[in-house]
Amino acid sequence: EPEVTQTPSHQVTQMGQEVILRCVPISNHLYFYWYRQILGQKVEFLVSFYNNEISEKSEIFDDQFSVERPDGSNFTLKIRSTKLEDSAMYFCAHADANIQYFGAGTRLSVL
Amino acid sequence: GQQLNQSPQSMFIQEGEDVSMNCTSSSIFNTWLWYKQDPGEGPVLLIALYKAGELTSNGRLTAQFGITRKDSFLNISASIPSDVGIYFCAGQVPSGSARQLTFGSGTQLTVLP
Numbered sequence: 255e256p257e258v259t260q261t262p263s264h265q266v267t268q269m270g271q272e273v274i275l276r277c278v279p280i281s282n283h284l285y286f287y288w289y290r291q292i293l294g295q296k297v298e299f300l301v302s303f304y305n306n307e308i309s310e311k312s313e314i315f316d317d318q319f320s321v322e323r324p325d326g327s328n329f330t331l332k333i334r335s336t337k338l339e340d341s342a343m344y345f346c347a348h349a350d351a352n353i354q355y356f357g358a359g360t361r362l363s364v365l
Numbered sequence: 366g367q368q369l370n371q372s373p374q375s376m377f378i379q380e381g382e383d384v385s386m387n388c389t390s391s392s393i394f395n396t397w398l399w400y401k402q403d404p405g406e407g408p409v410l411l412i413a414l415y416k417a418g419e420l421t422s423n424g425r426l427t428a429q430f431g432i433t434r435k436d437s438f439l440n441i442s443a444s445i446p447s448d449v450g451i452y453f454c455a456g457q458v459p460s461g462s463a464r465q466l467t468f469g470s471g472t473q474l475t476v477l478p
Contacts, residue, residue: 258407285464297408297453297468310465345407347466352396352415352457354466356407 258357260346266363270335275360277329277346285349288321288331290314291359292342300344303329336364367392371454371469378444379477386452386472387438394456397430397437398466402451411452412439444476 259278267273279286286303302309303321311319320332333340341364347354371388378384388397396415400408412423414430414437421428427440437454451473455466 260407287465289466296470297455297466299465299467302465312465349464352464353398353410353413354464355410356400358405358407361405 258346258348258355260344260357260360262360263358264361264363266365267336269338269364273333273336273362275331275333275344275346275362277331277357279323279327279329280348280350280355283348283350285309285354286321286323286329287347287349287354289345289347289356290342291345297345300331333362336362338364340364367394367456367458367467369454369456369467369469371472373472374470375473375475377475377477380444380446382444384441384444384448384474385438386454386474387436388454388456388469389436390456391435392456392458393434394458394467395434396457397428398455398457399426399428399437399439400453400455402453402471404450408453408455441474444474446476446478449474449476 261276288300289297291297299312301311301315318334343359345359346357369388369390398413399411402408412428417434418432419430425442451471453471454469
């Protein structure tokens with residue numbers, strides 16, 4: 255299974271601070287996604303990214319969130335002003351045809 | 366949005382027993398996927414199903430894509446301790462160029478020695 259690398263593995267931040275979560279893509283994959291999993295709950299879709307632009311986003315993905323591939327390599331998720339309820343595991347996924355492969359996730363803790 | 370109902374929520378079984386879990390939806394999905402998640406890790410794909418009625422095996426795992434395209438089940442035969450984890454079903458509906466997954470709420474599997 256192709257490996258998706260996410261950094262950092264754990265991010266601790268103060269409420270109101272900006273955080274950037276990073277994902278190292280697989281070069282020949284075209285579709286990128288971010289998902290969120292609040293502790294003990296199911297995985298929820300945030301946003302999909304194709305051809306360097308957002309394809310779809312969920313209602314969770316509000317104006318505090320943004321995604322980009324700044325240098326054509328890393329795929330990032332930025333949360334502008336974190337809230338306590340943003341504490342969760344954030345998973346990056348890449349798709350090859352119909353299969354999405356997930357990274358190990360970044361655990362975000364907002365204090 | 367689309368919702369997946371996954372059951373059971375948790376299972377405690379003896380090593381060597383078979384396990385079955387399922388997902389249902391009020392909406393049609395074009396693809397059903399089953400993932401396993403270990404603590405602190407991301408979901409790992411177990412089986413992908415693409416056609417209604419399809420039955421697919423991967424070692425001790427067997428999954429089926431329901432005829433109505435609104436349900437799927439996963440069976441694990443002869444369970445072993447490393448089967449412990451959370452199992453998620455996920456449905457996929459192509460939508461333009463995006464193929465977001467809708468996840469079930471998960472089945473927590475515990476295998477007792």
